[in-house]
Each structure stands twice: as C-alpha cells, then as structure tokens.
Amino acid sequence: MSVAYSQRKRWHNHTGNQAVEPLRLYKPSTLAELQEIVATAVSDGVSVRAVGSGHSWSDVALSEGYLVETNNLGRPLEVDCLRGDWGAEPLERVEAGMRIRALNQVLDKKGRALSQMGGYDAQTVAGVISTSTHGSGIALGAFPDFARSIDLVAADARVHRIERAGGPTDPDAFAREHPEWELHQDDDTFDAIAVSMGCTGVIYAVTLAVTDAYWLTEVRELSTWTQVRAGLPAALEGNRHYEVYINPYPGDDGEHRCIVCRRNAADPRRSRTLDRLRRHWWIEFLSRLKIIGLFGRLIDRVSPDGAPRRIDQMLSILADNEYSGPSYKVLNIGSANLLPAYSSEIAVPFDRHREAVDTLIATADRHRRLGRAYHTGLISLRFVAGSSAYLSMMQGGDTMTIELILMTGTEGGLELLAAHEEALHVLGGRPHWGQVNWLTDETVRELYPRYDDWDAVRARFDPEGRFDAPFTRRVGIPAAAR
Ligand SMILES: Cc1cc2nc3c(=O)[nH]c(=O)nc-3n(C[C@H](O)[C@H](O)[C@H](O)COP(=O)(O)OP(=O)(O)OC[C@H]3O[C@@H](n4cnc5c(N)ncnc54)[C@H](O)[C@@H]3O)c2cc1C
Numbered sequence: 001m002s003v004a005y006s007q008r009k010r011w012h013n014h015t016g017n018q019a020v021e022p023l024r025l026y027k028p029s030t031l032a033e034l035q036e037i038v039a040t041a042v043s044d045g046v047s048v049r050a051v052g053s054g055h056s057w058s059d060v061a062l063s064e065g066y067l068v069e070t071n072n073l074g075r076p077l078e079v080d081c082l083r084g085d086w087g088a089e090p091l092e093r094v095e096a097g098m099r100i101r102a103l104n105q106v107l108d109k110k111g112r113a114l115s116q117m118g119g120y121d122a123q124t125v126a127g128v129i130s131t132s133t134h135g136s137g138i139a140l141g142a143f144p145d146f147a148r149s150i151d152l153v154a155a156d157a158r159v160h161r162i163e164r165a166g167g168p169t170d171p172d173a174f175a176r177e178h179p180e181w182e183l184h185q186d187d188d189t190f191d192a193i194a195v196s197m198g199c200t201g202v203i204y205a206v207t208l209a210v211t212d213a214y215w216l217t218e219v220r221e222l223s224t225w226t227q228v229r230a231g232l233p234a235a236l237e238g239n240r241h242y243e244v245y246i247n248p249y250p251g252d253d254g255e256h257r258c259i260v261c262r263r264n265a266a267d268p269r270r271s272r273t274l275d276r277l278r279r280h281w282w283i284e285f286l287s288r289l290k291i292i293g294l295f296g297r298l299i300d301r302v303s304p305d306g307a308p309r310r311i312d313q314m315l316s317i318l319a320d321n322e323y324s325g326p327s328y329k330v331l332n333i334g335s336a337n338l339l340p341a342y343s344s345e346i347a348v349p350f351d352r353h354r355e356a357v358d359t360l361i362a363t364a365d366r367h368r369r370l371g372r373a374y375h376t377g378l379i380s381l382r383f384v385a386g387s388s389a390y391l392s393m394m395q396g397g398d399t400m401t402i403e404l405i406l407m408t409g410t411e412g413g414l415e416l417l418a419a420h421e422e423a424l425h426v427l428g429g430r431p432h433w434g435q436v437n438w439l440t441d442e443t444v445r446e447l448y449p450r451y452d453d454w455d456a457v458r459a460r461f462d463p464e465g466r467f468d469a470p471f472t473r474r475v476g477i478p479a480a481a482r
Pocket residue numbers: 014049050051052053054055056057060061070096097117118119120122123124125126127128130131132133134135196197198199201202203204337338432433434435
C-alpha cells in the first residue's frame with residue numbers, strides 16, 4: 001500500500017494567519033493509512049504532525065515535514081472491548097477528525113450530548129483535546145477531561161490505547177481483539193498524552209464521556225465589573241455556565257461595563273415564543289456578512305479613540321432576556337465566530353482572578369495612553385474546573401481564562417496581546433496553546449510544574465522527535481533537544 005499525497009502544497013489555517021508548505025500533505029481515510037504515513041516519516045527521517053480543522057490561531061498545527069489532514073477520519077465508531085463493570089457513564093467513540101458539529105449531531109440522534117463545549121463547533125475532536133479547549137462553568141472541565149480513551153499512532157507506527165487506571169477497556173478482550181495494539185492504563189501516561197499538541201503522535205480515535213441530552217436557557221444581562229466582582233465566586237456555584245464579557249476601558253462614571261452570560265438547565269416542554277428559541281436574528285445575519293468586518297476595520301482606523309464607546313455598544317446589543325434550546329446550540333456563541341478576528345487567551349489561577357482583571361485593565365489603559373492601541377473586540381472571562389492533564393492550561397486548579405479577541409487588522413494588536421501575556425505571566429497566566437502566544441522554553445517550564453513528567457512520557461512515544469515541528473522549535477521544547 002502506498003498512501004497518496006500532495007507535494008509542497010500550501011496549507012493554511014482557517015483565518016490564514018498561519019501557513020506552511022509541507023514536504024507532503026496526506027489525507028488518510030483509514031487507520032492503516034495513518035500507520036503507514038508515520039512509518040514512512042520514520043524511515044524517511046522526516047517530521048510528521050496531524051492537523052484538525054486548522055482553527056488554531058497559533059503555529060501549533062504546522063509541519064514542515066509531513067502534514068496529516070484528518071478530515072477523512074471523521075466516522076463514529078463502536079466502543080470496543082468495554083469492561084463489564086464500567087458503570088453508568090455513557091461513552092461515545094469517534095475518529096479523531098470528526099468535527100464537534102458532527103459529533104453533536106451523532107449524539108443528538110441517540111438522545112445524548114456533550115456535558116460541556118467551547119463557544120464554537122468547527123474544530124475536531126482531537127484538536128480540542130490536544131490544546132485543552134474549554135467552555136465556561138466552574139464545575140466543568142476542558143475537553144481533555146471528558147476523554148476516557150485515546151487511540152494514538154506513536155513513532156513506532158503502532159496503535160497505543162491510552163486510558164487512566166481503571167479505564168473503560170477490558171484488558172483481556174483488548175488482547176484478543178487487538179493483538180497488535182498496546183494498552184496503557186495508568187494516570188501518568190494519560191495525563192501526559194491528553195494535552196500534547198500533536199507532539200506524542202497522531203490520534204486516530206477518542207472515546208468521550210457524554211451525558212443525556214439536555215436543554216439550556218441563556219440570559220445575558222448588562223452589569224459592571226464592580227457588581228460582577230462583588231458576586232464572585234458565589235455566582236459561579238449558582239450557575240451551570242457563567243461567563244463575563246468586559247470592557248477594559250471605563251465609561252464616564254469610571255465603571256467597566258460587562259455582560260454577564262448565564263446558562264442553566266431548562267425544561268424543553270415549556271412553551272416559548274419564537275424569539276426565545278433563537279439568538280437575535282439580525283446580529284446573526286450581520287455577523288455573516290464580510291462587509292461588516294471591513295466596515296469595522298475602517299471605523300477602527302478612522303476613529304481609534306472611539307473604541308471604548310464601541311465596545312460598550314457591542315455589549316449593549318448582546319443583552320438578551322432568554323435564548324433556549326438544545327445544549328449544543330446554546331453553548332455555541334453563533335455567527336460571531338465568523339467575524340474576521342484573532343485572539344489570545346490567558347488562563348490564571350481562579351484565586352487570582354481579581355488581580356488578573358486589575359492587570360488587564362492597567363495594561364489596556366497603558367497601551368491606550370502610550371500607543372493609542374485599542375481593543376477592537378470583546379474580552380471574555382470564563383471559568384473552568386482544574387485538570388490533571390500535565391499541559392492543560394487548567395492543570396492544578398480551578399481557572400479563570402481571559403480571552404482577548406481582536407478584529408483582523410487591529411493597529412498595534414499583536415503588541416497589545418504580547419503585553420497582556422507578559423503582564424499576566426506574573427500571576428501564573430498560561431497562554432492557550434491554540435491561540436496567539438509568545439511562550440518560550442523558560443516560561444513553559446515555569447508555568448507547567450509537570451512539564452518534565454510530560455516530557456518523560458513523550459520520550460517513550462516519540463524518542464527521536466518525529467513529531468517535532470516549527471511550534472516546538474519556536475517555543476524551545478523540541479523532543480530532539482533532549
Ligand atoms: C472561531 C474560533 C473559536 C474558538 N473557540 C474556542 C473556545 O471557545 N474555547 C477554547 O478553549 N478555544 C477556542 N478556540 C481555539 C480552538 O478550539 C483550538 O485552537 C483547537 O485546538 C482547534 O482545533 P482544530 O481541530 O482546528 O485543531 P488544529 O488547530 O488543526 O490543531 C490543534 C492542535 O491539535 C493537534 N491535532 C489535531 N488533530 C490531531 C490528531 N488527530 N492527532 C494528534 N494531534 C492532533 C495539532 O497538531 C495541533 O497541535 C477557538 C478558535 C476559533 C478559530
């Protein structure tokens with residue numbers, strides 16, 4: 001068998017801010033092809049890396065060697081070799097390249113749903129696990145925390161099934177069913193592999209814990225940071241999902257306007273008017289128009305000093321009494337995802353959330369005063385349960401994330417994001433792997449106390465740095481450096 005590929009074909013991420021011409025671009029559609037690609041990379045002495053749907057703004061998915069697109073690996077699979085005593089937690093096993101959107105449809109047909117997701121659904125299952133993509137809700141973890149089993153093609157081109165101790169796979173059934181594969185059931189291996197940004201192999205399939213289908217009601221209320229600050233942390237416990245959009249610039253009264261977004265379980269049988277069963281239709285419509293992005297950029301250029309007022313206006317139009325629907329529709333923030341934008345996100349330990357917002361405001365103010373550089377999009381504060389995955393941004397405890405969204409073309413935008421990352425570093429702020437970041441080997445080691453444990457597991461699955469990439473070299477964490 002010889003898997004087809006394109007040579008030196010340009011690949012770019014979905015926004016086009018990251019591009020590469022890999023030696024070979026593969027699009028496998030079977031596990032056997034995936035294994036052959038990795039074996040070929042090893043025998044050719046070339047690096048290899050999987051890419052999901054290219055929804056990372058950072059360089060995390062680039063490969064100059066062989067790049068493996070996974071869009072043809074998006075099928076649902078049977079949960080195989082399940083232990084007889086697994087218990088009541090429902091599981092869903094799918095190929096790694098399935099998009100969250102398709103997964104939601106598969107689950108919905110079975111009366112199931114994800115317990116939690118981020119604000120968008122175009123990413124792939126392996127992509128969101130690999131960068132610790134998350135939503136908001138302090139009792140709910142990030143995507144890797146819902147993974148129960150990961151089938152990974154490592155540098156030996158074999159399939160390794162990785163689970164926690166006591167994971168769902170029955171070892172005897174597994175040995176009979178997959179004599180060529182290897183089963184790892186220990187927490188150390190799982191916690192290292194779960195968030196690996198493609199550095200430990202190519203994920204073929206994932207088994208996720210899911211839940212019964214449920215509805216949510218979303219309410220978005222205007223508030224101020226003074227009020228929100230006083231209500232934390234109690235508000236987190238009182239709401240399944242709680243998220244805040246904040247204007248970093250004060251209004252004339254010195255207050256920072258916010259929108260507080262609460263999403264809680266809802267009864268689907270209650271009768272509701274049509275406007276409560278959809279988002280503001282005109283915001284959805286306008287966000288889809290390319291001209292809106294261009295128009296926004298023009299206004300930002302002509303009148304940069306009007307940015308604080310425009311952010312207040314954006315917050316005002318987001319207010320909404322009720323939007324109810326199936327969980328996966330309400331958790332998706334809608335067409336706002338389609339606006340031409342890029343973003344950084346910094347995760348800070350929850351107990352430093354007040355200092356973090358003070359720091360955010362001070363940095364925004366400094367750049368406004370000194371450089372006339374302004375935020376042109378919303379800043380979202382989200383709250384996520386701690387994770388045991390060694391390289392999750394949530395590793396070690398509950399976290400507040402600060403997402404800094406800027407419209408494409410924002411004057412001084414990258415400098416502004418870099419300044420936020422630097423200022424929040426002092427508070428232990430960890431940049432999102434999949435969003436714009438300036439991580440270095442020094443900051444990675446400082447921010448992730450389990451880095452060496454992660455690297456030790458990586459060495460077992462990738463002893464020669466076959467999954468190294470421009471990203472690992474930029475950040476200074478190539479396996480080859482070991
Ligand atoms: C519009 C938009 C909205 C977003 N919303 C959120 C949000 O709400 N919350 C949040 O936390 N983040 C969010 N993000 C960030 C995004 O979820 C992450 O960057 C995510 O990793 C992208 O997934 P992807 O499938 O596109 O993967 P890619 O960007 O293609 O790849 C991401 C990483 O996963 C690795 N990878 C992908 N597939 C495999 C595989 N099969 N095997 C091994 N490694 C693999 C890649 O090598 C790379 O390191 C958003 C991004 C965008 C553009």
